[in-house]
Each structure stands twice: as structure tokens, then as C-alpha cells.
Amino acid sequence: MLTWKNNIEALRNLLSNARQCLVTSHVNPDGDAVGASLAWWSYLKAAYPEMEARVAFPNRCPEFLRWVEGADQAIVYADGSESAQRYIKGCDLIFCLDFNALNRLDGMGEALASHAAPRVLIDHHRQPADEFQLAFSDISMSSTSEFIYRIVAALGGKPLLSKGAAEALYAGLVTDTGSFSFGVNTPETFRMAADLMELGIDKDEIANKIYDSYSEKRMRLLGYCLQSKMRVFPRHRAAYVALSRSELDEFCFQPGDTEGFVNFPLSIKKVRLSALFIESADKTHIRVSLRSKGKDLSVSELARKYFNGGGHFNASGGKYFDSLKNCEDYFEKILKDEF
Numbered sequence: 403m404l405t406w407k408n409n410i411e412a413l414r415n416l417l418s419n420a421r422q423c424l425v426t427s428h429v430n431p432d433g434d435a436v437g438a439s440l441a442w443w444s445y446l447k448a449a450y451p452e453m454e455a456r457v458a459f460p461n462r463c464p465e466f467l468r469w470v471e472g473a474d475q476a477i478v479y480a481d482g483s484e485s486a487q488r489y490i491k492g493c494d495l496i497f498c499l500d501f502n503a504l505n506r507l508d509g510m511g512e513a514l515a516s517h518a519a520p521r522v523l524i525d526h527h528r529q530p531a532d533e534f535q536l537a538f539s540d541i542s543m544s545s546t547s548e549f550i551y552r553i554v555a556a557l558g559g560k561p562l563l564s565k566g567a568a569e570a571l572y573a574g575l576v577t578d579t580g581s582f583s584f585g586v587n588t589p590e591t592f593r594m595a596a597d598l599m600e601l602g603i604d605k606d607e608i609a610n611k612i613y614d615s616y617s618e619k620r621m622r623l624l625g626y627c628l629q630s631k632m633r634v635f636p637r638h639r640a641a642y643v644a645l646s647r648s649e650l651d652e653f654c655f656q657p658g659d660t661e662g663f664v665n666f667p668l669s670i671k672k673v674r675l676s677a678l679f680i681e682s683a684d685k686t687h688i689r690v691s692l693r694s695k696g697k698d699l700s701v702s703e704l705a706r707k708y709f710n711g712g713g714h715f716n717a718s719g720g721k722y723f724d725s726l727k728n729c730e731d732y733f734e735k736i737l738k739d740e741f
């Protein structure tokens with residue numbers, strides 16, 4: 403049977419020949435992107451002390467994830483530092499975590515697309531692009547963090563996982579599964595969580611750092627979204643929130659502030675589809691997040707068909723290239739046509 407496990411020896415070969423490697427993840431890195439990248443980095447440093455390893459994110463990771471061990475040492479590509487550029491140029495192995503196509507890296511994607519070093523994909527999104535020399539791609543994984551954990555185990559590296567790496571992996575696991583409420587497809591995910599607890603993580607403290615770290619403005623923005631902005635369509639069992647730049651400015655918006663907001667409307671009993679539309683900072687497009695509950699409605703397909711995007715069955719995203727108002731009309735038309 404052809405599974406990712408067949409790639410383990412090829413991975414081991416690449417690793418034993420590499421001198422300088424890079425671990426990257428997608429733009430606006432979320433808990434899974436940050437957790438998987440930093441855990442993999444931590445493992446690589448422990449397993450291959452002769453090899454240099456660094457993490458690079460296209461832009462800064464949000465405040466609520468900066469406690470993860472190693473986050474302060476990651477390259478932020480958007481900062482444009484020359485030493486970072488030099489490091490990336492000198493790499494002979496590149497790991498691409500938690501995304502399926504280089505265009506998810508913005509400007510950094512172009513730099514990596516023309517790079518001579520082999521690219522290794524480790525990801526759990528559907529339909530990976532044909533841009534990777536070695537691909538670990540499996541949609542049954544709850545998170546890329548789980549995938550990293552299983553790859554480390556297959557490499558025989560479990561004893562090398564530090565408490566810091568375990569915390570990073572747990573952060574990825576809880577954020578990508580809504581604290582184990584979706585995306586958990588096998589009992590293995592819970593076994594992994596149990597293993598991480600044995601490595602000494604404090605799961606309550608991690609949940610606290612991730613979920614109970616709102617600024618007052620962020621909490622009021624959430625209140626405003628639910629009270630004044632949420633539109634509910636009972637006939638279509640859907641809801642959406644659309645936020646303009648000026649509204650975000652009013653609440654001193656920081657990147658990551660709307661993380662998770664799209665999930666709230668799904669707590670309404672009859673709502674099974676939720677969308678969040680956010681006007682981009684340069685007002686050139688609308689950032690679209692889609693969520694569904696249940697096993698009948700694939701927002702991954704919806705994102706692909708209507709919003710130049712993709713993702714998972716119950717969680718996806720994309721872009722819409724027009725005004726916010728037109729985006730709302732467009733979505734309401736989709737609701738009438740499809741649901």
C-alpha cells in the first residue's frame with residue numbers, strides 16, 4: 403500500500419545529506435503552522451546537530467502564539483532582512499509545512515519557487531500542487547502538527563522531542579481541531595495528545611495562553627461582529643459577518659484578532675454554514691473564511707468554486723477580488739443558488 407510511510411527513507415536520505423535547511427509555513431501563520439514548524443525545527447536541531455536549521459514565516463506570527471519555543475528566533479520574511487535572505491539562499495533543503503502550494507507564501511513563495519534546493523511538503527490539505535520533490539500529504543491527519551509527530555515517530559525520533567516541542571505540537575493540535583471538536587479522524591490523535599501530556603505539557607496553561615489572551619479591543623470587536631454585523635439566513639441555514647477596514651481600524655485591529663470569529667455563528671443551532679469577509683489592508687481584495695458543521699457540506703469545494711481558494715471539508719478560505727459590498731451580494735446569491 404502506498405502511504406506516506408513509504409517516503410520515510412527518502413526523507414532520511416535528504417536529511418543526512420543536508421547542511422543548511424529551512425522550515426517554512428503559510429502567510430498569516432496560525433497555531434498549526436507555528437506549532438508544526440517550531441516542533442519540526444526543534445526535532446531537526448536535536449537529531450542533526452551538524453546541520454543548520456531555521457524557521458521562516460512569510461509574515462509575523464500573531465501575539466497569542468509568540469510564547470511557543472523558538473518563535474522569537476524565526477525569520478519574518480516580510481521584514482526584508484539581508485541576513486535572512488542570505489540564509490535562505492544558502493539552504494540546500496526546504497520544508498514546506500501546513501500549505502499545499504507555494505502561492506500561499508506571498509513573496510517568499512517566488513523566492514522558493516526558483517530555489518535549487520529540494521522542497522519537502524508535509525501537509526494535510528487537499529490537492530497538493532506539483533511543486534515538491536517529496537510530498538507527505540494526508541488529509542486524514544487532524545493537523546500538520548500531528549503529521550510532524552507521526553513522522554518524527556517513524557524516524558525513531560520520539561525520545562528527542564523536548565517539552566518545548568511537545569507544547570508547540572499541542573498548540574497546533576488544539577487550534578486545528580477546535581480543541582478536539584472537529585478534524586479528529588482517528589484515535590491516533592488522542593494517543594498523540596496523551597503522549598504529549600507524558601512529555602510534561604501543561605494543557606490548561608496552553609489553552610489559557612491561546613484562548614484567554616484577548617485584548618479588550620479584540621473582545622469588543624467580537625461583540626460588535628455578533629451584535630451588529632452578523633447576518634443570519636435561516637432558510638439557507640447560513641450566516642456571515644463582513645468587516646470593512648474602517649470598522650477594523652475603529653477596534654485597533656491587529657493581525658490575528660479575527661482568528662476564530664468565523665466559528666461563532668455555527669453555535670446557532672440551525673446554522674451549518676458560516677462565512678467571514680474581511681477587507682484587505684490595501685483594499686485590493688476580500689479575505690474569505692468559510693466554516694461548516696456536519697458531514698454534508700464541503701466548504702473546501704465552495705471555496706474552490708467561488709472564492710479562488712480551498713482547504714478542508716469543514717474549514718476553508720479564499721479571496722474575492724472586488725468590493726466588500728459586492729462580496730456580500732455575491733455570497734447571498736450563492737446561498738440562493740446552492741442552499
Ligand SMILES: [Mn+2]
Pocket residue numbers: 434435500526545546578
Ligand atoms: Mn493545519
